[in-house]
Amino acid sequence: xxxxxxxxxxxxxxxxxxxxxxxxxxxxxxxxxxxxxxxxxxxxxxxxxxxxxxxxxxxxxxxxxxxxxxxxxxxxxxxxxxxxxxxxxxxxxxxxxxxxxxxxxxxxxxxxxxxxxxxxxxxxxxxxxxxxxxxxxxxxxxxxxxxxxxxxxxxxxxxxxxxxxxxxxxxxxxxxxxxxxxxxxxxxxxxxxxxxxxxxxxxxxxxxxxxxxxxxxxxxxxxxxxxxxxxxxxxxxxxxxxxxxxxxxxxxxxxxxxxxxxxxxxxxxxxxxxxxxxxxxxxxxxxxxxxxxxxxxxxxxxxxxxxxxxxxxxxxxxxxxxxxxxxxxxxxxxxxxxxxxxxxxxxxxxxxxxxxxxxxxxxxxxxxxxxxxxxxxxxxxxxxxxxxxxxxxxxxxxxxxxxxxxxxxxxxxxxxxxxxxxxxxxxxxxxxxxxxxxxxxxxxxxxxxxxxxxxxxxxxxxxxxxxxxxxxxxxxxxxxxxxxxxxxxxxxxxxxxxxxxxxxxxxxxxxxxxxxxxxxxxxxxxxxxxxxxxxxxxxxxxxxxxxxxxxxxxxxxxxxxxxxxxxxxxxxxxxxxxxxxxxxxxxxxxxxxxxxxxxxxxxxxxxxxxxxxxxxxxxxxxxxxxxxxxxxxxxxxxxxxxxxxxxx
Numbered sequence: 001x002x003x004x005x006x007x008x009x010x011x012x013x014x015x016x017x018x019x020x021x022x023x024x025x026x027x028x029x030x031x032x033x034x035x036x037x038x039x040x041x042x043x044x045x046x047x048x049x050x051x052x053x054x055x056x057x058x059x060x061x062x063x064x065x066x067x068x069x070x071x072x073x074x075x076x077x078x079x080x081x082x083x084x085x086x087x088x089x090x091x092x093x094x095x096x097x098x099x100x101x102x103x104x105x106x107x108x109x110x111x112x113x114x115x116x117x118x119x120x121x122x123x124x125x126x127x128x129x130x131x132x133x134x135x136x137x138x139x140x141x142x143x144x145x146x147x148x149x150x151x152x153x154x155x156x157x158x159x160x161x162x163x164x165x166x167x168x169x170x171x172x173x174x175x176x177x178x179x180x181x182x183x184x185x186x187x188x189x190x191x192x193x194x195x196x197x198x199x200x201x202x203x204x205x206x207x208x209x210x211x212x213x214x215x216x217x218x219x220x221x222x223x224x225x226x227x228x229x230x231x232x233x234x235x236x237x238x239x240x241x242x243x244x245x246x247x248x249x250x251x252x253x254x255x256x257x258x259x260x261x262x263x264x265x266x267x268x269x270x271x272x273x274x275x276x277x278x279x280x281x282x283x284x285x286x287x288x289x290x291x292x293x294x295x296x297x298x299x300x301x302x303x304x305x306x307x308x309x310x311x312x313x314x315x316x317x318x319x320x321x322x323x324x325x326x327x328x329x330x331x332x333x334x335x336x337x338x339x340x341x342x343x344x345x346x347x348x349x350x351x352x353x354x355x356x357x358x359x360x361x362x363x364x365x366x367x368x369x370x371x372x373x374x375x376x377x378x379x380x381x382x383x384x385x386x387x388x389x390x391x392x393x394x395x396x397x398x399x400x401x402x403x404x405x406x407x408x409x410x411x412x413x414x415x416x417x418x419x420x421x422x423x424x425x426x427x428x429x430x431x432x433x434x435x436x437x438x439x440x441x442x443x444x445x446x447x448x449x450x451x452x453x454x455x456x457x458x459x460x461x462x463x464x465x466x467x468x469x470x471x472x473x474x475x476x477x478x479x480x481x482x483x484x485x486x487x488x489x490x491x492x493x494x495x496x497x498x499x500x501x502x503x504x505x506x507x508x509x510x511x512x513x514x515x516x517x518x519x520x521x522x523x524x525x526x527x528x529x530x531x532x533x534x535x536x537x538x539x540x541x542x543x544x545x546x547x548x549x550x551x552x553x554x555x556x557x558x559x560x561x562x563x564x565x566x567x568x569x570x571x572x573x574x575x576x577x578x579x580x581x582x583x584x585x586x587x588x589x590x591x592x593x594x595x596x597x598x599x600x601x602x603x604x605x606x607x608x609x610x611x612x613x614x615x616x617x618x619x620x621x622x623x624x625x626x627x628x629x630x631x632x633x634x635x636x637x638x639x640x641x642x643x644x645x646x647x648x
Contacts, residue, residue: 233285516596520589
């Protein structure tokens with residue numbers, strides 16, 4: 001059982017910075033260590049709000065706060081803050097707390113809002129793709145660029161977009177769909193493509209945009225308000241490309257099923273029996289909820305055209321076969337607050353996940369005056385031109401470099417520092433020397449900037465410093481209290497017994513208790529043997545004797561041990577408390593007898609009320625410990641400063 005002071009210092013993480021205090025006097029000293037007014041105000045006002053269940057006066061809280069700090073002081077004196085377990089636990093908390101401080105939260109919020117706003121609108125697009133190989137050389141990139149520029153000129157002269165897409169687009173589907181993707185929404189395409197599509201006017205061609213796949217030109221055909229999401233079931237017959245006989249058969253079968261639906265046959269039953277989409281047929285044809293851009297255009301158009309729940313489409317053909325679609329349910333876009341958590345998860349899997357961090361790094365570079373010495377970086381380009389970063393020759397040549405490379409916040413980093421980083425981080429999916437080196441330099445600078453900023457958080461943000469102090473002191477408080485009070489009390493048998501004997505009057509009962517055992521036996525022979533064993537055994541060893549001397553005792557003997565009051569056990573009620581209720585023997589254990597004693601209104605020893613005694617003994621140890629700590633560590637409170645503490 002833990003004392004209530006732990007609840008007072010419960011760890012409640014909240015957002016928002018406290019206003020930095022330019023005048024922050026010392027409120028008190030604990031063993032000559034200063035405690036600033038701001039730290040006390042922060043904890044007092046956070047845990048002592050107007051709606052607190054256990055609101056304290058300022059003087060009451062000062063007393064609790066001093067006790068808290070005294071225990072932390074004792075924990076440090078015992079060296080608990082130097083143990084591996086403490087250091088690891090605190091580091092884990094810090095790792096979680098730093099995350100919102102090491103990104104541009106305004107950009108992160110804007111990314112979420114942008115995605116939500118885009119989810120409100122669907123954009124109908126076509127595109128032409130000219131691919132760029134994953135490990136493209138400058139020549140590869142230039143070739144793709146020249147090709148996409150020539151395509152743009154053809155389109156600007158008025159050539160039909162679909163015709164050009166079929167001729168030149170390297171999207172495999174363009175030969176059939178003329179580059180037409182259909183309606184898209186947020187997260188339905190890669191982020192650069194999505195952004196360009198939403199920023200292009202209806203009827204216009206986009207600028208050339210590069211994605212992970214290559215260069216794109218996008219044509220926007222239309223926009224519409226989001227149709228939300230729908231839940232449908234379908235019956236499907238597959239068709240084979242260029243197989244006229246199969247296609248004709250599938251069309252005839254789907255038409256026949258459609259007529260049966262019109263005649264009143266159950267849609268789900270037909271889907272189970274006849275649909276060739278086995279993944280959905282076992283669910284009566286039901287598909288997962290979907291919105292814009294999740295299905296092939298023909299299917300999506302037909303599905304969203306259904307207006308009322310229960311409506312069924314005519315047979316519709318897609319690239320995969322024939323479908324009959326039934327509308328089961330539909331819903332509009334939920335509020336931003338309700339979808340925010342889902343948006344955050346989706347953003348983390350998307351290119352836009354890095355936007356907040358990239359913005360934050362740009363701000364750090366400006367704040368700490370990051371300077372790169374480009375000529376000295378050029379020497380790495382030269383070495384990397386003919387060698388992979390993992391080659392021994394590159395490593396050896398890079399190790400010879402020692403000039404300054406970059407600096408920030410007054411700290412200089414040399415070529416040797418970067419060379420050492422490259423030696424440990426040589427893998428790269430790039431092939432161009434300058435791109436490889438730039439990629440690694442950016443990663444190195446990022447890691448160093450982030451590491452430095454991490455060391456500045458307590459200085460820059462009051463709320464972060466206070467939270468870390470809470471975690472630091474809270475872990476110490478738990479560990480030292482466990483050592484000095486909680487675990488100590490539970491294991492101190494002599495202390496518990498002594499405390500009970502000195503306070504026995506505090507544990508009297510309002511009603512008599514029977515202390516003993518109810519022993520159930522499976523047959524008469526076991527019953528006689530058990531009674532004989534009990535008559536020759538000491539009370540504390542009865543269970544042991546029964547277990548050791550009766551073969552298969554778990555099977556033949558059942559023992560209930562405890563303190564019983566009237567109503568707890570029918571055997572005790574009948575035999576000891578002489579109730580009028582008739583005892584019905586158990587069919588599995590029909591023979592039963594009691595062994596024990598009546599305690600009336602007073603426990604025999606502390607084990608009879610162990611939970612209560614342990615809790616009271618812990619409270620006793622706590623008070624004695626506080627007395628000892630107050631005698632050991634001097635406490636000085638500045639009453640003048642205390643009067644200036646701001647209260648909620």
